[in-house]
Amino acid sequence: MKVIIIGGIAGGATTAAKLNRVNPQAQITMYEKEDYVSFGACGLPYFIGNQFHQPEGMINRTPEQFAKTGIQVKIRHEVIAIDSEAKTVRVRNLETNEVFVDHYDRLVLATGAKPIIPPFPGIELDHIFTFTKLNDGTAIKDQLETAQNITIVGGGFIGLELAEQLHELGKKVRVIELASHVMGKVFDPEISEKLAAELQTNGIDLHLEEAVTSFNGDGVVQEVVTNKATYATDLVILAIGFQPNVELVAGLGFAQFENGAIIVDNQGKTSIPDIYAVGDCATVENRILQEPMYLPLATTANKLGRIVGEVVGGLDSHFPGMLASSGIRCLGIEAGATGLNEQIARAKGLQYKVKTITDKDHAGYVKGAVELTIKLVYHAETKVILGGQIVGPKNAVLRVDVLAAAIYKGMTTDELGLLDLVYSPPFSRTWDILNVAGNVSK
């Protein structure tokens, strides 16, 4: 069996590795247009922040390491066309410009996503960066030797992680966000507010409900213009969001999501026979809603990639779906969410209730207790927990994982109220805040 994998960054690399273990007879070729594979872009903000210095720290496996296990990796090779009838792909060697045809029995699309770059006037100026590739990281790091005044466009995960790291480097940081609250897809406003307050407390200039309209500069960017004002800047990083790389499948009849992502089932199968998709180019099942969602995270790519590797390798594995769990640390605060937030529950027309409480993370008589705020979203009749968000100075995100396990298995708020969580004064109160949240969510 010949398997071609298009893209080797996260989902593709995981699929290849798992497939190779499950079915060592499979002939695997992975084409990647960059000059590296198996890259953990999540490390980029921390590379920028000098938490480590060798960009190789973000590479999990090299082409040579893959080759040793019998997986053929072709970097600097771009797949430019797919013929799903003939079961072939056309590939361009980006070094030589040579184009050739390769045949597959099974094809895995792992083409990833690209950063959204609105056509702002001045977008072509130097020192305006996006932030997904290894060379984005090294190029920005070079500029930071002189740039002091940094503008981040977008107040999502990446924008806030970057804001933290740049602030800790001593830079003057401005974050401009179009929406009314930061990380607005993940958190409801009352949780986001606490992140925003922490940014402002630390002197990060946060602009909400403000739209970038253009950039000015003479060769290099010098000003960011918004619908409200004009700001001097030395460097701009766009962190607005992602769109799936799906040009390759245009017109081929794939079922696609509202943003173009390739829709897959819980085995990673697309609507075209023998073609699978995984990672940021594809959807993944929302376990609660039991419908596809777009969740371009490394953990999504890795988890579904594992299943696709097994299925292509001949096993009958099924993906249990994702909960959209995610978290962030930003300066002195951390926050996480899992399942549905209220905005989504409302948009989906669910019969839900919510409850938000604030309590100490551990017994007040042991030094270091902090206040956490937790919001639960639960079904109005069955009381099954649909989602949870927690924010606080520490010990918030790992508690979100407790909710993730609970939601995965359909726990009710009553059950959460009596759940036997560890009680020990340095870690919790006799009734942990999770118990209390369950007990008051009637």
Added chain:
Amino acid sequence: MKVIIIGGIAGGATTAAKLNRVNPQAQITMYEKEDYVSFGACGLPYFIGNQFHQPEGMINRTPEQFAKTGIQVKIRHEVIAIDSEAKTVRVRNLETNEVFVDHYDRLVLATGAKPIIPPFPGIELDHIFTFTKLNDGTAIKDQLETAQNITIVGGGFIGLELAEQLHELGKKVRVIELASHVMGKVFDPEISEKLAAELQTNGIDLHLEEAVTSFNGDGVVQEVVTNKATYATDLVILAIGFQPNVELVAGLGFAQFENGAIIVDNQGKTSIPDIYAVGDCATVENRILQEPMYLPLATTANKLGRIVGEVVGGLDSHFPGMLASSGIRCLGIEAGATGLNEQIARAKGLQYKVKTITDKDHAGYVKGAVELTIKLVYHAETKVILGGQIVGPKNAVLRVDVLAAAIYKGMTTDELGLLDLVYSPPFSRTWDILNVAGNVSK
């Protein structure tokens, strides 16, 4: 309806408060032989360690506060006999020595437990303490103004929490434990070892497999004698364990556990009509084994107390059982456990497997990553997770809570492997150690 509650420390106080909310018509009288109620003894080690200074910090509600909600609290009153036919109790007022009879429609036994005090020669010497009551705490604290050389007998929770706090006060601390590993009921040896190593690294003198045989001294204790040696000491704290206070029910026909604890069902009902029991004098259902266990923890008393309050108040509530979740911080290490450890799984003759792995708590490229060790116990055929233990310098205990939620709902190791836990580099690796543990537990 007249309800008498015998004991007002943890289970009794919770039962009273909940019953009063559920059924404000119930006439509640709570008899307590100490001169306080609603006391959180878990704070005692931290009171000793000067993390707080007012012992009232461990009192959740005073008799006066209970009285305001209509609950009659009689402190310094000891119930000395129960007549379950006549539905009466005989009560001694410890202030006046007056004895009187009171009648109940429902009786709740919340008599607690007492520290085990073996009949060591010399046990009557001064400066040998047990450690459960408020005045134990204040008496020890007085002695610590001069005592430098402290011996703790028992390497369980309380022994280790005390060791930490006394060490941080600058005392010379010796811990003598009869068993071959510390906290041996909670942790399997490979987890305990890491706690022991941390004690030793910090200069705490840990003696395992060593039996205290007597104490020497002239009025006050001066030496601890064991089966191996004799040690000078200024002060001894016995933290050997607890036995239920059940003298009151002797000969009355209650079903009792191997250690005498009163066996209750999942509504807190004893084998005698209209009599309930809760807290350290009673058993609680082990959710996994579906049989009674003895788990004398504040969290047990609080959770079952809530149910008993509801049931006595007229609701048909059922307790879901406990998992024996517990945790400890000791100096630079923390550890927690939930469900069955291997020792219990083996003793119960279950078909189980175990897997122990070590991995980083979060992405290695973000500062502060530490190594965690996790041990899973799971059913050999169904792969349902039966128990988990985690140890490490930080971020271990809250992960045990994730396992608690998983075990509560019958999650398998495969499901844990793909559970959508929060991925964010300061908190986890792309595959969190919990995922990895699930994936390798085949």
